[in-house]
Amino acid sequence: MSLNVNRYKCGYCGACVGVCPAGALELIETWVEVDNTCTSCGICAKICPVGALEVK
Amino acid sequence: MRDRYDVIVVGAGPAGSITAKTCAEAGLDVLLIEKRQEIGDPVRCAEGVGKDALKKHIEPDNRWIAAEVKGSLLIAPDGTEIKISEDTSSMKAGYVLERKVFDRALAQMAAMAGAEVMVKTRATGLLRSNGRVAGIEAMYLGETYNIKADIVIGADGIESKIGRWGGIDTSLKPADIETCAQFLVSNIDPGEYSTFYLGNNYAPGGYLWIFPKGGHMANVGIGILGSKSGDVRAISLLQRYIHNNMPQAKIVEMVVGGVPVSGPIEQTVTDGLMLVGDAARQSDPLTGGGITNAMDAGKMAGEVCIKAKEIGDYSVNTLKEYEDKWRATIGKELGKSLQVKNLLIKLTDEQLNKLAYSLKGVDVSNMALPSLLFILFKKNPKMLWELRTLFK
Ligand SMILES: Cc1cc2nc3c(=O)[nH]c(=O)nc-3n(C[C@H](O)[C@H](O)[C@H](O)COP(=O)(O)OP(=O)(O)OC[C@H]3O[C@@H](n4cnc5c(N)ncnc54)[C@H](O)[C@@H]3O)c2cc1C
Numbered sequence: 001m002s003l004n005v006n007r008y009k010c011g012y013c014g015a016c017v018g019v020c021p022a023g024a025l026e027l028i029e030t031w032v033e034v035d036n037t038c039t040s041c042g043i044c045a046k047i048c049p050v051g052a053l054e055v056k
Numbered sequence: 057m058r059d060r061y062d063v064i065v066v067g068a069g070p071a072g073s074i075t076a077k078t079c080a081e082a083g084l085d086v087l088l089i090e091k092r093q094e095i096g097d098p099v100r101c102a103e104g105v106g107k108d109a110l111k112k113h114i115e116p117d118n119r120w121i122a123a124e125v126k127g128s129l130l131i132a133p134d135g136t137e138i139k140i141s142e143d144t145s146s147m148k149a150g151y152v153l154e155r156k157v158f159d160r161a162l163a164q165m166a167a168m169a170g171a172e173v174m175v176k177t178r179a180t181g182l183l184r185s186n187g188r189v190a191g192i193e194a195m196y197l198g199e200t201y202n203i204k205a206d207i208v209i210g211a212d213g214i215e216s217k218i219g220r221w222g223g224i225d226t227s228l229k230p231a232d233i234e235t236c237a238q239f240l241v242s243n244i245d246p247g248e249y250s251t252f253y254l255g256n257n258y259a260p261g262g263y264l265w266i267f268p269k270g271g272h273m274a275n276v277g278i279g280i281l282g283s284k285s286g287d288v289r290a291i292s293l294l295q296r297y298i299h300n301n302m303p304q305a306k307i308v309e310m311v312v313g314g315v316p317v318s319g320p321i322e323q324t325v326t327d328g329l330m331l332v333g334d335a336a337r338q339s340d341p342l343t344g345g346g347i348t349n350a351m352d353a354g355k356m357a358g359e360v361c362i363k364a365k366e367i368g369d370y371s372v373n374t375l376k377e378y379e380d381k382w383r384a385t386i387g388k389e390l391g392k393s394l395q396v397k398n399l400l401i402k403l404t405d406e407q408l409n410k411l412a413y414s415l416k417g418v419d420v421s422n423m424a425l426p427s428l429l430f431i432l433f434k435k436n437p438k439m440l441w442e443l444r445t446l447f448k
Contacts, residue, residue, distance in 0.1 A: 013100055014215030015235055015314025019228045019282065023220050028178065029092065047282035049235045049290040049312040 001040040001055055005032050009052035016044035016053055057174060057201065061087045063361050064192055064205040065171075066179045066218050068095045071333025071350035072211030073162035074113060078358025080169035084365055087203065088163065088171050089194060091178035096159030100214070100313030101347070102238060102275045103153040104250055104267050109348035110151065113355070114165070120158035123270035125150045126248045127421075132412035133255030133405035140423050150250065152267045152275070153347075162351075182208060182221045182329075188371070189222055189328035207361060207370045208329050211354065214314050216335035224323050226337065230282035232318035234262050234344055237290040238277025240309035244302055246274035254408050260284040261401040262344075264297060276302070279315065279344055281401060317341035319394030320387040325375040332357045338386055342393035342400070343425075349386050356381045392446055396429065399442055411436060 007030075014027040024038035032053075045053040065076045068090035076088040103122065110116070127141035127149045141149045167173050176197060183191035183202055191204035210218025214233075219226040246268040253264040261281025266274050278294045291312070298305055316337040324331040332338070332353040339346025360378040364370045403411075414435040420428055430447055433440045 011310065011312035012098070013313040014213065015233060015312075017215035017217075018226075018314055018316065019230065019233055021227050023217065023227070025215075026217070027215050043230060046286040047230055047233055047235045047314065049237045049285075049314070051289050051291070 003034050003038050003040055003044070004054045004056055005034065006052045006054070007031055009050055011050055011052070013049065016048055019043050019047050057087070057172070057196070057203065059202070060191075060204040061085045061172075062206050062365055063087070063209060064089065064203060064207075065209040065211055066192065067091075067211035067213055067333075067335065068163045068173065068175070069159060069211060069213055069333060069350065070162055070347050071335070071354045072209065073159070073166045074351045074354030075209050075211060075332055075358045075361070076166035076171040077162070077169045078355055079361045080166060080171040082362040082365075083170075084361065086166070086171035087174065087205070088166055089174045089177040089179065090163075091176070093176040094156075095163045095175060096156040099155045099309075099311050101155050101311070102265055102267050102277050102344075103155050103269075104150060104265075104345065105153055105347050106150050109352075113348075113351045114162070116151065117161065120154045120161055121151050122154045122273075123152040123268045125152060125250045125268060127250070129247075129249040129251045130412075131251060131253045132409045133257060134409045134412075136409060136412035138412055138415055138428075139249065139421050140425065140428055141421065152250070152269050179212070179218065182218070187327075189326065206328065207364065207375075209357060209361075210329065210331040210335045211333050211350075213334045214316060216331065218329065219324075219331045219335060222326050222329040224326060224331065226321060226331070226335065228282075228314075228316055228318055228337070230285070232316060232337075233282040234279035234315040234317050235282050235285045235290050236262075236277055236279040236311075236313050236315060236344075237294045238275055238311040239294065239298065239305075239307040240269065240273060240311070241276050241298070241302065241305040242273050242308050243304050243306045244272060244274055255405045257405065258297065259293060260288065264294075273308070275311075276305070277311065281317075282314070315339050315344040315346065317344065317394075317397060319390050320383060323379075324382070325372055325379050327371045327375075330357045330360070330375055330378055336382075338382070338390065340393045341390060341397040352386055353382050395443060395446060399440065403439070407439060410439070
């Protein structure tokens with residue numbers, strides 16, 4: 001499983017970064033980076049205001 | 057940029073700029089960094105603020121005031137209206153800001169007080185010496201720099217990493233965040249009040265807002281509780297509302313963002329580090345307002361930095377004063393709001409309607425939120441019983 005960020009949908013607000021329990025996300029200007037500590041827990045995907053994140 | 061400062065402030069929002077200004081005014085060497093290339097943009101805010109709370113920090117300036125509002129209009133799920141004033145001392149209670157301009161004006165105040173300001177500069181980690189925080193690692197235009205400091209201030213907002221890097225877990229649970237979407241719309245007439253629509257139909261565990269921005273414009277947004285998001289999204293609820301209720305509206309800007317609604321967190325300082333504003337989760341769990349709390353916290357943190365410099369001790373021993381101070385003020389309010397929020401999110405639409413009816417014949421027009429809650433409690437003791445401790 002991995003986390004997909006749809007960069008065309010993302011509004012780069014950083015809400016996902018704030019809820020990530022692993023600290024695996026980082027907002028850099030207009031994109032979100034995911035590092036290898038991501039556990040695919042899906043919390044970010046749940047709270048994203050626009051639904052730009054998806055655990056696949 | 058030098059390789060050493062007294063204070064490094066990470067994040068140039070209201071919290072960071074006020075901290076930097078407070079420190080710089082007292083002669084401390086301050087570096088204020090912002091990872092975005094433009095301070096204040098893109099906006100993540102509905103821009104509503106109480107006048108008195110704002111004036112404690114800055115003289116109102118028409119360059120960043122979009123509109124004035126007389127108070128708040130609360131609308132129950134069935135349409136029952138309750139009009140209150142958020143500030144009883146004046147007829148005009150609040151402003152709707154232009155945050156892009158406002159945030160830059162605050163950074164400008166810090167700069168004029170002597171702080172160095174850097175944009176497109178992102179903190180990527182903390183430096184340590186003898187186990188305590190001793191500066192930051194930062195990236196500026198693709199290059200990495202180590203910058204030392206006696207103290208680092210995490211003013212890095214909802215996405216804060218500074219706390220986590222310093223060993224303070226600030227991650228928010230889904231029920232501790234409001235996930236929001238907002239359109240700045242044109243071609244509407246929003247009136248002179250900030251309007252809040254309550255109810256699960258509009259915004260599960262949150263509310264829908266319409267804040268006038270002057271000149272036939274308004275911020276129209278929805279925040280829903282993170283734990284209720286997923287199958288529905290803030291953005292789709294907002295699109296539906298605009299489509300059904302404001303067909304004439306033209307959307308000229310889109311805003312998305314998260315607001316911490318956790319209430320006071322356990323720890324906001326460690327040796328050589330303090331957290332302020334949204335990074336310290338200091339926004340109000342009930343209203344979602346965080347601008348003036350962030351500024352108040354910035355001021356308190358700045359003052360404690362000055363003291364720490366004077367006595368040459370940046371350990372928790374000294375920094376604890378900030379923690380104590382904000383808890384006794386902002387923290388107390390956050391705690392109360394959290395209690396109300398926790399109850400409100402459990403109420404059904406029928407119960408919310410009932411609360412609104414219970415105010416029939418009561419003049420609440422000059423009341424602020426706390427007095428309104430007290431009246432509601434007196435009229436609906438059973439439904440609101442768990443709030444009784446608020447009114448002791
Ligand atoms: C949709 C929405 C509506 C809102 N409406 C209102 C309202 O009407 N009234 C109100 O009072 N509050 C409102 N709020 C809350 C308010 O916006 C925040 O409480 C306020 O901005 C907090 O200020 P701050 O300085 O703590 O953080 P921010 O203003 O978020 O500033 C943090 C800054 O830190 C920067 N940063 C982050 N990480 C780094 C890093 N590693 N390195 C360098 N820089 C970094 C960010 O880019 C950002 O500029 C709303 C929030 C949202 C999302």
